[in-house]
Amino acid sequence: MTTPKGWRDDLERHRADKDEFFRDHPQSPLPADQRDGFEGLSYFDPDPDYRFEVEIREHETKETITVATTTEGEREYVEWGEFGFTVDGDDCTLQVYSRGADDEGFWLPFRDETSGEETYGAGRYLELDADDRTAEGRWVVDFNRAYSPFCAYNEAYECPLVPMANWLDVEIRAGEKTYEPPTN
Numbered sequence: 705m706t707t708p709k710g711w712r713d714d715l716e717r718h719r720a721d722k723d724e725f726f727r728d729h730p731q732s733p734l735p736a737d738q739r740d741g742f743e744g745l746s747y748f749d750p751d752p753d754y755r756f757e758v759e760i761r762e763h764e765t766k767e768t769i770t771v772a773t774t775t776e777g778e779r780e781y782v783e784w785g786e787f788g789f790t791v792d793g794d795d796c797t798l799q800v801y802s803r804g805a806d807d808e809g810f811w812l813p814f815r816d817e818t819s820g821e822e823t824y825g826a827g828r829y830l831e832l833d834a835d836d837r838t839a840e841g842r843w844v845v846d847f848n849r850a851y852s853p854f855c856a857y858n859e860a861y862e863c864p865l866v867p868m869a870n871w872l873d874v875e876i877r878a879g880e881k882t883y884e885p886p887t888n
Contacts, residue, residue, distance in 0.1 A: 707752040715750050715848055726857075733854035733861060741886030747879065748822075754847035754878035757838055758787040760800050760810075769801075774826065774855045775862040783869075784810065787845065791874045799869045800832070809833035812845065813866040816876040823881055824852040827866035850879025857883055 723744040726732045734742060762785040770778050781801040788797045801811045815827035828850040836844045853863035 707755060711752065711755070712750050715846075718849065719745070719747060722851075733857040735858055738885050743886065745883065746881040748848075748877050748881060750848050751878050754791075754876060756787075756789045756845045756847075757842045758789055758845055759842050760785040760787045766802070769867060771864045771867055773862045773864050774853075774859075777862055779864045781811065781864075787843065789845070791872075791876065794874050796872055796874060798872070799867065810843075812870075813864065814850075814870045814872060814876070815866045816872040816874060818875050818877060822877075823879075824856040824883070826853070826856070826863070827870075828852055828876075828879060847876050847878035850876065852880050852883060 727742045784802040810832040812830040854861040855863035
């Protein structure tokens with residue numbers, strides 16, 4: 705698959721914007737005492753091998769699942785479909801969850817073999833929306849944009865845990881790495 709022209713520049717701009725938000729925005733998830741020394745998040749190098757254009761296989765029967773959260777709460781999601789892809793010769797499948805009745809986007813949580821080692825132990829997320837569709841109707845799933853939920857930066861946030869159906873037995877060496885707070 706061909707990576708579109710400007711892909712790397714767009715990704716680097718996205719990362720720089722996120723770093724600026726974390727450092728300067730009043731709604732940053734970083735505790736106030738960590739913002740002055742914040743120099744940016746740590747990421748894997750951009751790798752087009754972790755960018756896929758896939759068709760989501762819609763489930764005929766969409767089940768609502770209950771997902772536990774980091775604060776012992778629960779949230780409900782609709783298991784809308786799944787998509788398949790291959791990493792280093794291993795076939796993988798991830799469930800795709802609807803973000804709500806009025807939203808055409810999807811939530812794609814996952815854990816992989818980097819979780820708890822190089823990346824946030826509870827897993828990472830991707831969000832898919834209309835901008836992530838190709839002209840042919842396929843979805844762009846770019847793990848280079850995988851991010852840690854806000855609870856990875858601040859225990860005050862409640863984050864849904866990754867359902868076991870989305871625990872992968874491969875390394876996804878793309879996207880955000882584990883956050884290390886600045887030392888003062």
